[in-house]
Amino acid sequence: xxxxxxIHITFSLEKPLTxxxxxxxxxxxxxxxxxxxxxxxxxxxxxFQHQNRTYKLFVFSSLQSSNITYDKETxxxxxxxxxxxxxxxxxxxxxEKTANxxxxxEDLEMNGVSLKVESLEFDKLDVQDSEIVVRALSPITVYSxxxxxxxxxxxxxxxxxxxxxxxxxxxxxxxxxxxFYNKPFAxxxxxxxxxxxxxxxxxxxxxxxxxxxxxGWKGIYRLKAKxxxxxxxxxxxLGSKNSLGxxxxxxxxxxxxxx
Numbered sequence: 001x002x003x004x005x006x007i008h009i010t011f012s013l014e015k016p017l018t019x020x021x022x023x024x025x026x027x028x029x030x031x032x033x034x035x036x037x038x039x040x041x042x043x044x045x046x047x048f049q050h051q052n053r054t055y056k057l058f059v060f061s062s063l064q065s066s067n068i069t070y071d072k073e074t075x076x077x078x079x080x081x082x083x084x085x086x087x088x089x090x091x092x093x094x095x096e097k098t099a100n101x102x103x104x105x106e107d108l109e110m111n112g113v114s115l116k117v118e119s120l121e122f123d124k125l126d127v128q129d130s131e132i133v134v135r136a137l138s139p140i141t142v143y144s145x146x147x148x149x150x151x152x153x154x155x156x157x158x159x160x161x162x163x164x165x166x167x168x169x170x171x172x173x174x175x176x177x178x179x180f181y182n183k184p185f186a187x188x189x190x191x192x193x194x195x196x197x198x199x200x201x202x203x204x205x206x207x208x209x210x211x212x213x214x215x216g217w218k219g220i221y222r223l224k225a226k227x228x229x230x231x232x233x234x235x236x237x238l239g240s241k242n243s244l245g246x247x248x249x250x251x252x253x254x255x256x257x258x259x
Contacts, residue, residue, distance in 0.1 A: 005095040005235070006088035006123040006250070009102060014114035017079045021070070022208040023063065023111075024245055030110050031060050031087065031245070036097035043243070050179035057180055058089035059237030059248040061137035083115065086123075086137055088248060090180060090235035095122075125251060127227040127234070133197065134223055134249040139205040139216025140239040141246045142168040157215035159204070160196035169194050169239055173229065176236055193224035194238075209244060216246050223249075 019026055032040050035058075047054040063077075064084040070077055089095055099120050102108075108115040142165060143157045158165045170192040174185045199219030206215050216239075223230060223238075237247035 005092055006086055007095050007099050008084065008086045008121040008123060009117060010119040010121075011083040011085070011108075011115040012118045013079065013081065013083060014116070017083065017110060017113040017115075018076050019063075019079075019111050021075045021077055023077065024207055024209045024214075026111055027060070027063060027085075027245055028243075031085075034098055034101055034105070034108070035094060036101065039091060039094050039097065048176075048179040050175045053175060053179070055176050055179045055236075056243035057091065057176065057236045058087065058094055059138070059235075059242040060088070060245050061086040061248045062139070062245065064137075082118065086248060086250070088123075088235055088237075090232065123250070123254070125234070125254065127231045130226060130230070131222065131224045132230055133220060133252045134234075134238075135220050135252045136203075136218040136238070137248040137250060138237075138245050139207075139214075139218055139247070140169075140221075140249075141214055141216035141241055142172060142239045143215075144168070160194075160199050160217050160219065160221070166192070166194045172240055173233060173238075177229070177232060180232075180236075191225055191229060192233075193222075195222040195224075196220075197222050214241065214244075214246070220252055221249070 032044070043056045043058065047056050063079065065079045065082060067080040068077055087095065087098060102117045102120060105117065108117070141157060143155050145153050145155045147153050158168060170190065173192055178185050197220055199217060203217050203219040204215065205218060206213060223233065234249060236242060238249050239247040241247070
């Protein structure tokens with residue numbers, strides 16, 4: 001039996017919350033404020049090292065609501081009524097302590113709007129199978145960086161329909177796994193299969209994070225791997241930039257049906 005801890009938070013809003021369409025930096029700052037201070041400091045300053053990379057090994061969803069409007073002129077989103085956010089980590093204390101902090105907090109705010117915790121729901125799932133169907137609660141992103149002849153660099157983001165997409169996700173998983181367990185990955189050959197089963201152009205998300213454009217994809221995917229590996233991915237996120245709010249996945253069967 002493998003337990004995957006996550007927390008799903010429902011906030012009520014003092015008034016409608018308006019944020020830029022590229023709100024990732026605001027959301028990341030909010031998440032770091034509600035994470036337990038000791039763990040947040042460790043993740044921010046150190047994290048888990050793998051060669052020249054650092055992994056935070058937690059992930060969070062995009063902001064969700066049943067009532068959202070988008071203003072094309074100002075490029076801003078407005079959330080009404082309730083706001084939903086999910087957080088997951090392979091570090092158990094992060095989820096539990098975040099929940100405790102939220103239960104005791106009365107002065108939360110985002111972009112100048114007060115938020116009140118209306119409910120907390122723990123998500124403890126047993127991964128027993130080697131195949132699951134997941135939905136991306138935040139965009140999945142993988143990329144490669146190339147150097148031009150003049151020495152400048154260019155980053156290319158891949159779509160789920162690129163053959164290399166699955167391979168890069170697998171490589172990213174192995175690096176994170178090695179970073180967390182601090183030992184070489186023992187298996188050879190393919191250990192992760194990722195198949196897009198309900199993904200189209202509507203799932204493509206392009207956002208600007210601190211002057212860097214990032215492309216990711218939501219949608220529904222079939223993952224095949226050992227239950228232990230699937231558990232790890234559900235905890236830490238699929239793909240790159242998880243601690244910026246990319247790649248949170250949950251079993252689709254546990255989520256509301258998608259139109």
